[in-house]
Amino acid sequence: MSRKPKRRFGGIVFLLLLIVAGACFLAWQHYGSFAxxxxxxxxxxxxxxxxxxxxxxxxxxKLRTAGVETGESIEWRALAHQLRAAGKLQVGEYPLDPKTSPRELLVAMRDGKVIQRRFTIVEGWNIRELRAALARAKPLTQETAQLDAAALMKTLGHPGQHPEGRFLPETYLYTAGDSDLDVLRRAYGAMEKALASAWERRHEDTVLKTPEEMLTLASIVEKETGIAAERPQIAGLFERRLKVGMLLQTDPTVIYGMGSNYNGNIRKSDLQTDTPYNTYKRAGLPPTPIAMPGKDALEAVANPAPGEALYFVAIGDGSGRHLFARSLAEHQANVSRYLKNYRAQQGRAAAPTAEKQ
Structure with missing residues (x-):
């Protein structure tokens, strides 16, 4: 009789253990399902x-404010501890989609798998176009909006330097929390490296005296043609003009000097207006670059194509290509060919409109 209470007590303990084990199993299942x-x-x-x-x-x-059902905080703390993410969430923007689980999100935050966005500086952009594009880039923090050109370069650590042409056209990755200054610093450093590399590889009899002159000429070559194969030809032509003391007479420099007054057309009066950038009036290179040259334009100026051409004009057929000439007479013939092709192009463009009337 004395042993029965012990058996009964042992059964109660066993039952309690079963209940606890069952509760733990259910809790573990719930936890795994949550994670x-x-x-x-x-x-x-x-x-x-x-x-x-x-x-x-x-x-x-933040997740709940955005309408996400997160569950209990205690489960998140336990999961963060298990994943060794507690206290190690990295700063940044993290992607969410309807299939994202708590485990996936915590692992991403622990490992810093943030969203990376792209910002591309386009070859031939000027500094105004670059800054306008940066102002539209989201979610870049805007730190330069109130800075003029001088203040911008001072903030970047290059006081007194003109900003034109100083930022290499490439695609740059950025994340939430980065600023427009971060992108500009990287682009400036990339241009410094690209320019130094091109200057080291320059041909031995170049007329250019400094890397800054190379940058300026490369910016003109960049604006003169979008045809990669023509860049070395145009670079060689401008070098020959500089060597013999001819005016460069390049429209993109005139346009740059006109600034906001340029409306898509260059008039005779614009070519006769003396500005530091009017290469029809002033000899040599303009005082600064006129755009952001890409690596191909820098390479073309470092190693221009040999030849004798001193003149060039667009073909006028819509291809963007040019005709090159050694003499003024040959050039004038090419200009006549350009005008003929241009008028034909204009006539074909107007024909559908005329048919509709």
Whole structure:
């Protein structure tokens, strides 16, 4: 009789252990389901931004504010501890999609797998176009909007330097939290390297005296043609003009000197107006670059094509290509050919309009 209470007590203990084990099993199943189940309420293409100083509870509040059903905070803390992400959430913008689970999101935040965006500086852009494009780039932090050209270069660490041509046309990656100054610093450094490399490879009898002159001439070559194969030819032509003391007489420099007054056409009065950038009036190179030259334009100026041509004019057939000439008489014949092709192009463009009337 004395052993029955012990058996009864042992049975109660066993039952309690079963209940605890069952509860633990259910809790583990629920935890596993929470960790790997997509979070309801995520809008396709959305994201969450982790800012400096954000804790896990702050991030969860941001998710809830965006309509995401996050579940219990204790589960997130346990998962963060398991994944060794607690206190290690990296700053940045993280992508969300309807299939994102808590585990995937915490791993991404732990490893810094942030959204990377692209900003491309286009070959031939001038500094005004570059700054306007930067102002439209999201979510770049805007730090230069109130800076004029002089203040901008001072902020970048190059006081007294003109900004034109100083930023290499390439595609740059950036993340949330980066600023327009961050992109400009990288583009400036890339141009410095590209220019130094081109200057080291320059042909031995170049008329150019400094890397800055190379940058200026490369910017003119960049604006004169979009045909890659022509760049070395045009670079060689301008070098020969500089050597013999001829005026460069290049329209892009005149246009640059006109600034906001340029409306798409150059008039005879514009060619006769003396500005530092009017190469029809002033000998040599203009005082600064007129655009952002790409690596191909720098290479063309470093190693221009040999030849005797001193003149060139567009073919006028819409291809963007040019006709090159050694003498003024040959050039005048090419100009006549250009005008003929141009008028034919204009006639073909107007024909459909005339048919509709």
């Amino acid at each position: 790997n189940r997509p979070m309801p309420g995520i809008a396709s293409g959305s994201s969450v931004l982790v800012e400096r100083g954000d804790s896990l509870p702050v991030v969860l509040r």
